[in-house]
Amino acid sequence: MTQVRVTCPQCGDIDLTIADLRGRICIETGHAEYRFTCTSCKMISVRESDPKTFEILTGAGIHFEPWHLPAELKEIRNGLVICHDDLIEFHNLVHNETDFANAIVALETTN
Ligand SMILES: [Zn+2]
Numbered sequence: 001m002t003q004v005r006v007t008c009p010q011c012g013d014i015d016l017t018i019a020d021l022r023g024r025i026c027i028e029t030g031h032a033e034y035r036f037t038c039t040s041c042k043m044i045s046v047r048e049s050d051p052k053t054f055e056i057l058t059g060a061g062i063h064f065e066p067w068h069l070p071a072e073l074k075e076i077r078n079g080l081v082i083c084h085d086d087l088i089e090f091h092n093l094v095h096n097e098t099d100f101a102n103a104i105v106a107l108e109t110t111n
Pocket of ligand 1: 010
């Protein structure tokens, strides 16, 4: 199994096998990164993978899982911006079961 040396921010250089690395790549941006769990401190580290590193890692057998940006980023936003008062009102609303139930009913009847 191919050995790789990675750097844990806490412990410094550690040796892992290629199977200990997990990669992912964004379909829309091409941004690639890999992660590993330190064998000493058990902390997960994530590292960006520049094109050269990506090529080396994929050549060594790491599968980069494809992922997409959230669809919400493409949503057209309109309407009022939520402010602190709205959050406080919402907080108070969800703390009172009767008010919350009434709000849900009101919401369902407007849609
Ligand atoms: Zn560590």
